[in-house]
Amino acid sequence: MSQLTYASIDQTILNTLTPPKKYYWVIVFLLFAGALIGAACWTYQIFVGIGVGGQNNPVGWGTYLINFVFWVGIAHSGTLISAILHLFRAGWRNPIARAAETMTVFAVCIAGLFPFIHLGRVWQVYYMIPLPNQRLLWPNFLSPLMFDVIAISTYLTVSSLFWYTGLLPDLAAVRDRSAGTRYKIFKILSLGWTGAHEQWRHYSRGYLFFAALATPLVISVHSVVSWDFALAITPGWHTTIFAPYFVAGAIHSGLAMVLTLMIPLRKLFKYEQIITGEVLENVAKTIVFTGLIVGFAYATEYFIAWYSHNAVEMEQFRWRALGDYRWGFYFMVGCNTLIPLLFLFKKVRTTIATLFIISLIVNFGMWWERFVIIVGGVAHGFAPHAWGLYAPTYIEYGIMLGAFCLFFFLFVLFAKHLPSVSMTEMKEVVEKGAESHGA
Amino acid sequence: MGPERYLMGLFKDEDQVVAAVNELKASTYTFHRVNSPFPSHKIMDALNLKKSMVGWFTLAGGIIGLVGGFCLAIFTAVQWNMIVSGKPIVAIIPFVIVGFEATILCAVFGNILGLVTQTRLPNYKLMQHYDPRCSGEHFGILASCETGQEDGLNEFFRQKGGEVRVFD
Numbered sequence: 001m002s003q004l005t006y007a008s009i010d011q012t013i014l015n016t017l018t019p020p021k022k023y024y025w026v027i028v029f030l031l032f033a034g035a036l037i038g039a040a041c042w043t044y045q046i047f048v049g050i051g052v053g054g055q056n057n058p059v060g061w062g063t064y065l066i067n068f069v070f071w072v073g074i075a076h077s078g079t080l081i082s083a084i085l086h087l088f089r090a091g092w093r094n095p096i097a098r099a100a101e102t103m104t105v106f107a108v109c110i111a112g113l114f115p116f117i118h119l120g121r122v123w124q125v126y127y128m129i130p131l132p133n134q135r136l137l138w139p140n141f142l143s144p145l146m147f148d149v150i151a152i153s154t155y156l157t158v159s160s161l162f163w164y165t166g167l168l169p170d171l172a173a174v175r176d177r178s179a180g181t182r183y184k185i186f187k188i189l190s191l192g193w194t195g196a197h198e199q200w201r202h203y204s205r206g207y208l209f210f211a212a213l214a215t216p217l218v219i220s221v222h223s224v225v226s227w228d229f230a231l232a233i234t235p236g237w238h239t240t241i242f243a244p245y246f247v248a249g250a251i252h253s254g255l256a257m258v259l260t261l262m263i264p265l266r267k268l269f270k271y272e273q274i275i276t277g278e279v280l281e282n283v284a285k286t287i288v289f290t291g292l293i294v295g296f297a298y299a300t301e302y303f304i305a306w307y308s309h310n311a312v313e314m315e316q317f318r319w320r321a322l323g324d325y326r327w328g329f330y331f332m333v334g335c336n337t338l339i340p341l342l343f344l345f346k347k348v349r350t351t352i353a354t355l356f357i358i359s360l361i362v363n364f365g366m367w368w369e370r371f372v373i374i375v376g377g378v379a380h381g382f383a384p385h386a387w388g389l390y391a392p393t394y395i396e397y398g399i400m401l402g403a404f405c406l407f408f409f410l411f412v413l414f415a416k417h418l419p420s421v422s423m424t425e426m427k428e429v430v431e432k433g434a435e436s437h438g439a
Numbered sequence: 440m441g442p443e444r445y446l447m448g449l450f451k452d453e454d455q456v457v458a459a460v461n462e463l464k465a466s467t468y469t470f471h472r473v474n475s476p477f478p479s480h481k482i483m484d485a486l487n488l489k490k491s492m493v494g495w496f497t498l499a500g501g502i503i504g505l506v507g508g509f510c511l512a513i514f515t516a517v518q519w520n521m522i523v524s525g526k527p528i529v530a531i532i533p534f535v536i537v538g539f540e541a542t543i544l545c546a547v548f549g550n551i552l553g554l555v556t557q558t559r560l561p562n563y564k565l566m567q568h569y570d571p572r573c574s575g576e577h578f579g580i581l582a583s584c585e586t587g588q589e590d591g592l593n594e595f596f597r598q599k600g601g602e603v604r605v606f607d
Binding site: 142 | 472473474475476477478479482483486490491492494511512518519523524526533534536537539540541543544546547550553554557558560561562563566571572573574575576
């Protein structure tokens with residue numbers, strides 16, 4: 001980063017906001033079409049009924065809840081990078097913090113859609129909102145599902161405000177280099193920010209508090225998501241390690257998605273000087289760490305099932321490795337724990353192609369982890385005569401495709417219309433680099 | 440005495456800014472502010488600023504959220520007095536989650552309120568004496584003087600190594 005100057009940072013990042021070429025709009029159109037397929041499938045489900053999905057007894061929780069947990073997980077690394085690493089003063093997070101925060105906001109939005117989709121009668125969602133109504137009904141705050149409503153809506157609100165607050169000085173920088181309608185739009189969006197010392201005095205303090213508040217929030221949110229399962233008595237779900245296990249898994253999948261998004265972005269936007277190989281290498285090292293934590297959690301689940309001598313638990317975990325969904329289990333262990341260990345080799349974690357491929361593999365494996373936990377638990381419960389299997393329907397696949405397309409659609413729009421790297425934070429990195437060099 | 444004239448000295452180096460601010464404060468010119476593209480610790484230290492009050496807003500929001508979250512959960516529970524899952528009507532442990540999330544949410548709202556009120560945003564009037572280069576690679580020192588003294592102030596900024604912008 002030593003070759004970076006304030007001017008080169010501005011130039012590199014603002015160059016990404018030039019009018020896009022035709023192929024960009026083709027990609028946007030294709031992703032939008034994919035999102036429309038998802039919307040059409042959901043509309044069909046609303047008119048025909050939830051039965052168009054594959055969920056049925058005993059597996060009442062299928063891809064809608066798998067995708068919910070998957071997207072909440074993806075959302076977590078954004079806050080890890082922007083808040084937790086900010087508190088630890090880890091300078092390498094600065095080039096990727098903005099994109100990771102944006103990923104968080106979009107991923108929470110996508111995740112938030114799935115409980116609505118899963119609800120079936122989505123118009124009755126107001127029962128979950130604690131507002132006085134004519135039926136004098138109130139939500140039951142003893143339910144983990146209500147915990148989830150509060151946690152996810154808080155997370156969406158906080159991460160959106162955190163994202164916008166961080167964006168404010170950069171919106172002003174774009175405003176100052178724009179003209180015409182674009183100037184007017186960015187003038188409104190930047191709220192008249194001028195970078196006056198009085199503004200920075202309050203801003204720096206407020207941003208620190210944001211980070212300090214977002215840190216426990218991010219840990220609480222995925223803990224709460226894990227309690228959707230752990231507070232039920234279902235075999236395979238009812239375990240106290242779920243909260244840390246889910247939080248580590250969430251960060252694991254989120255970091256993998258950061259690599260999946262950052263590597264093409266770096267290439268397309270010529271960010272090599274800003275998002276250096278060292279930054280990607282540090283993400284890879286963190287993936288090794290989180291991969292080992294989830295691997296330890298997988299092993300602990302087996303140990304506890306064996307050590308408890310509980311016949312139902314033991315059967316659940318025997319079936320997990322040898323039963324109908326064993327492939328999901330092998331994907332989960334292989335993709336999330338074993339393959340990321342390849343990052344221990346410097347050659348692997350410094351080669352862009354292998355970084356990208358392994359990030360895709362981890363994303364794939366983390367989706368399967370949620371499948372194994374959610375479907376596996378209810379498919380193979382207490383009573384053998386109630387065991388059953390589940391397979392998603394085309395409607396569910398359509399909605400899943402729509403969710404992925406919507407996420408990438410939003411991200412692609414963001415990348416070309418707002419600064420995808422924080423100019424302010426990059427300038428701070430240069431300043432600190434100069435200071436340490438001078439010292 | 441004529442109307443005030445505003446001038447901005449634009450510097451690329453933080454150390455020059457610090458030196459200029461220190462001398463400007465000791466002079467007869469009126470120092471207004473420094474505009475910078477990022478929060479420079481050197482400049483902040485030179486200005487000897489007081490600690491921001493934003494934290495008090497955050498704290499107040501957090502306390503309101505904590506009390507409000509518990510009150511909401513307890514209020515809704517006692518409306519029906521129905522035992523669920525064998526737990527007491529007012530079950531403190533599950534309500535900690537409601538209280539915790541409400542604490543964070545309201546603390547963040549307090550933080551935003553603090554930021555908005557303390558930085559006085561949105562405020563488009565601040566852009567009146569502002570140079571767009573200050574969001575790029577320049578640090579701008581805004582100072583004013585009485586009409587007729589602008590040449591002196593102009594010269595002062597130039598001596599310190601800066602460019603000068605004179606506002607109408």
